[in-house]
Amino acid sequence: MAAKSALTAEAERLPLARALAGRRALGRLLIADRTALAGLLIVAIVLAVAVAAPLLAPHDPNAQDVLNQFKPPSAQHLLGTDQFGRDELSRIIIGARISVLTSLAVGAAILVIGVVVGTVSGLAGGLLDGAIMRVVDVLLAFPSVLLALAVAGTLGPGLGHLAVAMTLVWWVDYARLVRGLVLGVKEQQYIESARALGVSGRRLALRHVLPNVAPPIIVLATLQTARLLLALAALSFLGLGVAPPTAEWGAMLNDGKNFLDTAPQLMLYPGLAITITALGFNLLGEGLRDVLDPSLR
Amino acid sequence: MTYVVRRVAYLIPTWLAITLLAFLIAQLAPGDPASSYFERLNGRPPGRIELARTRHLLGLDQPVAERYLRWLGQAVQGNLGTSYSSGLPVTHELLSRFPATLELATAATLLAVLLGVPLGVIAASRRSSLLDHVTRGGSLIVGSAPGFWVAYILIIVFSVKLRLLPSFGTGGLSHLILPAVALGLAEAGLLARLGRSSMLEVLREEYITTARAKGLPEWRVTWQHGLRNSLNAVVTQVGLVFGFLLAYSAIIEVIFVWPGIGALAVNAINQRDYPMIEGFVVFTGTVFILVNLAVDLIYMALDPRISLGSQTATAAG
Numbered sequence: 001m002a003a004k005s006a007l008t009a010e011a012e013r014l015p016l017a018r019a020l021a022g023r024r025a026l027g028r029l030l031i032a033d034r035t036a037l038a039g040l041l042i043v044a045i046v047l048a049v050a051v052a053a054p055l056l057a058p059h060d061p062n063a064q065d066v067l068n069q070f071k072p073p074s075a076q077h078l079l080g081t082d083q084f085g086r087d088e089l090s091r092i093i094i095g096a097r098i099s100v101l102t103s104l105a106v107g108a109a110i111l112v113i114g115v116v117v118g119t120v121s122g123l124a125g126g127l128l129d130g131a132i133m134r135v136v137d138v139l140l141a142f143p144s145v146l147l148a149l150a151v152a153g154t155l156g157p158g159l160g161h162l163a164v165a166m167t168l169v170w171w172v173d174y175a176r177l178v179r180g181l182v183l184g185v186k187e188q189q190y191i192e193s194a195r196a197l198g199v200s201g202r203r204l205a206l207r208h209v210l211p212n213v214a215p216p217i218i219v220l221a222t223l224q225t226a227r228l229l230l231a232l233a234a235l236s237f238l239g240l241g242v243a244p245p246t247a248e249w250g251a252m253l254n255d256g257k258n259f260l261d262t263a264p265q266l267m268l269y270p271g272l273a274i275t276i277t278a279l280g281f282n283l284l285g286e287g288l289r290d291v292l293d294p295s296l297r
Numbered sequence: 298m299t300y301v302v303r304r305v306a307y308l309i310p311t312w313l314a315i316t317l318l319a320f321l322i323a324q325l326a327p328g329d330p331a332s333s334y335f336e337r338l339n340g341r342p343p344g345r346i347e348l349a350r351t352r353h354l355l356g357l358d359q360p361v362a363e364r365y366l367r368w369l370g371q372a373v374q375g376n377l378g379t380s381y382s383s384g385l386p387v388t389h390e391l392l393s394r395f396p397a398t399l400e401l402a403t404a405a406t407l408l409a410v411l412l413g414v415p416l417g418v419i420a421a422s423r424r425s426s427l428l429d430h431v432t433r434g435g436s437l438i439v440g441s442a443p444g445f446w447v448a449y450i451l452i453i454v455f456s457v458k459l460r461l462l463p464s465f466g467t468g469g470l471s472h473l474i475l476p477a478v479a480l481g482l483a484e485a486g487l488l489a490r491l492g493r494s495s496m497l498e499v500l501r502e503e504y505i506t507t508a509r510a511k512g513l514p515e516w517r518v519t520w521q522h523g524l525r526n527s528l529n530a531v532v533t534q535v536g537l538v539f540g541f542l543l544a545y546s547a548i549i550e551v552i553f554v555w556p557g558i559g560a561l562a563v564n565a566i567n568q569r570d571y572p573m574i575e576g577f578v579v580f581t582g583t584v585f586i587l588v589n590l591a592v593d594l595i596y597m598a599l600d601p602r603i604s605l606g607s608q609t610a611t612a613a614g
Contacts, residue, residue: 138314141589142582143544146562147318150578153566154325226441233443234548238563250443257449257552264453271446278441286437 036287039222042280050096059087061094061247070263079269082252083259084245088266091247092273098248100277102163103228109167111221114174119205121175122182132175139172145231152240159242162235166228177220181213188212215292222285226278233274249274304593311586316372319578320365323571330571331357337381368575377576382568387576391558395580397467398550398557402542404473405481409542410535413485417492418527421500422519432493436486445548448479452552465554476553480546484538491534495527502526529599536592540585 031037049056058078065085073080079088121132139147152165185191186209194208235241236250244251249270256266331352335343343351352358356367371378377387413436420432439447455475456464463472499505500523508518547559554560558577565573 134310134314138311138318141311141586142315142318142578143541143585146544146547146581147322147578149547149562149566150319150322150574151325154322154571154574156327230441230443234445237443237445238548238551239567253443253446253449260449260453260457264457267446267449267453271443271450274446275438275442278443279438282437282441 033287033291035283036291039280039283039285039287042276043284046096046100046277046280049093050100053094053097057087057090057093059090061086061090062245063087070259070266072265080265082266083255083263086245088269091252092249092269095247095249095252095270096273096277098159098242098246099229099232099250099274102159103225103232106163106166106170106232107221107225107228109163110171110224111174111217113167113171115178115210115217117171118175118178119182119209122179122186123201123205123209129179133179136172136175139169140176144169145234148231149235149238149240152235157240157243159248162232162241166231166235170224170228173224174217174220178213178217181216182209185209185212215288219285219289219292222281222288226281226285229274229278229281300597301594304590308586308590312583313369315582315586316369316579317365319575319582320368322578323575324361326569326571331355333569334381372579377579378572380565380573381570382565382573387572388580390561390573391576391580394556394558394561397555398543398546398559401473401476401480401546401550401555401557402539404477405484405542405546406535406539408477408481409484409488409538412481413488414492414531416485417489418496418519418524420489421493421496422515422523424497429493432489436489439482439486442483444479444483444545445552447482448476448549448552451475451479465552467556472553476546476549476555479552480542480549484542488531488534488538492527492531495530496523499523499527529596532599533592533596536588536595540588540592543588544581544585 031040063086065081068077068081068085069083071077071081071085077087077089079092082088082091117132121129148162148165148169151168152162155161155165191204191208194204199208232241233250233253236248237254239251239254242248242251244255252270253267256263256270259266329348331348332343334355335347335351349358356364359367368378375388377391379385380387380390383390416432420426420429423429452464452475455462462475464475466472496519500519505518505522508522509515513522545559546555546557547563549555550557550560551563558580562574562577562581564570565577
């Protein structure tokens with residue numbers, strides 16, 4: 001109890017923690033920042049589409065209609081049809097599910113792994129810290145997309161393999177960031193007080209350290225989602241993701257590339273969907289950074 | 298000097314770890330590599346004796362640790378094994394295709410620097426102008442678009458519709474333009490943003506105020522005093538961009554049928570050519586850490602505060 005009030009008292013003096021503690025205040029700041037607001041709107045819309053995709057899609061995304069291939073946009077098919085006469089708009093909408101939700105799932109997995117590893121490494125110090133950081137250094141010494149490409153390519157095609165490969169490769173960014181932040185707050189007085197009061201390691205990490213290092217992690221998580229989305233699209237474009245006929249944005253581009261002369265619009269829509277979604281997360285991340293840490297503006 | 302020695306010595310454990318990583322990735326391969334190797338050669342699954350013989354031939358009957366050490370011993374001598382698909386030495390194939398990747402990455406880096414840095418500097422010197430907003434917005438947009446998609450948009454516009462530039466292959470500058478733009482555009486945006494923010498930081502310094510107070514024209518304040526001092530951060534980033542583009546050119550190479558190592562690697566992945574995948578990981582990792590080393594050393598040469606240790610740091614700062 002005493003430790004908790006010490007934390008609260010300290011938090012009052014920390015502008016970052018205070019901004020985060022008052023969630024309503026954070027919301028106000030986000031809305032005031034135009035970059036963040038634009039990003040928030042795009043992300044909210046894309047997430048809503050991804051979640052409600054089956055309800056929103058006007059047609060069955062896999063229903064073929066060989067008499068209506070490569071149709072231009074019409075009232076029936078707002079974005080036209082693809083090489084099998086399938087409704088392009090429905091495929092984009094259903095595709096949001098796999099593309100966005102997979103990126104978010106991988107993002108959540110690497111966030112948890114990275115935060116746990118980084119916190120343990122930072123708090124433990126010594127040999128364990130040294131060993132963990134060597135692994136992180138090596139993984140960072142290698143370009144992530146290529147490593148994911150090699151791992152996913154070796155495991156063989158499939159969305160699950162792709163997600164595993166991306167998770168194995170991408171957690172290191174968080175681990176390094178979190179470790180650095182933990183080292184920064186570790187010597188702060190409120191952590192020392194909590195320690196002196198006999199707070200256990202896990203409780204110390206969860207209640208006292210993590211809340212105070214959260215803002216930069218949130219910013220990274222948002223920007224990271226955009227990166228994961230682009231990487232997933234690229235790897236899936238190379239044929240490492242979903243199997244046909246599943247609609248996924250990267251795989252749709254892989255299909256569309258065979259009809260550059262006759263139906264270039266098939267290359268346009270999935271790419272725009274990826275770009276707009278990634279832009280939403282990037283804008284939100286940049287906006288969050290401005291709001292949470294005005295000195296970087 | 299001790300820093301340089303330590304920095305170079307640090308390459309060895311990192312490089313060893315990269316080889317271990319490459320070796321372990323190949324162990325992830327599903328199925329029995331000996332069986333698939335035999336099947337590839339003979340077009341039918343092996344019998345029991347044939348399988349044992351193939352396994353022995355490939356050294357797969359040895360313990361994993363021993364196989365790694367043997368493989369490493371050969372890798373140190375530049376022997377990365379034989380490609381399953383072409384039957385040629387992996388090192389030979391990688392080295393013969395590396396110049397094409399180098400050419401593409403160099404062109405893309407040049408483009409990113411020549412486009413990004415001036416835009417960033419101008420945006421910073423005219424803060425909140427229309428150009429500043431367009432630069433910031435544009436850099437975010439190109440950074441959010443998948444590079445491979447940008448490549449196809451360029452092909453559709455400049456090859457299919459306008460018929461101005463070839464959409465694939467090599468041969469002269471015209472073949473280089475589209476892949477270099479597709480590869481370098483996002484990095485141009487990154488450099489513009491970085492150039493802008495480090496320039497803004499420098500423009501707040503007192504010596505800039507002094508230069509202005511002396512009555513220097515604004516362009517000299519910006520381009521001579523400002524740019525020179527914000528260059529450190531930019532140069533480091535340019536080095537990183539180059540290493541990044543060398544590694545990330547794979548998809549662009551595939552799209553433009555560019556005969557580099559990236560296209561070779563993607564091909565190897567499709568063909569399940571494990572020695573080639575291993576070789577590619579080792580080769581790219583080696584190039585990447587060497588580029589990072591070069592970046593560190595250049596950074597050190599540019600900023601004497603870093604190279605000579607803490608005593609001079611206080612003196613210089």
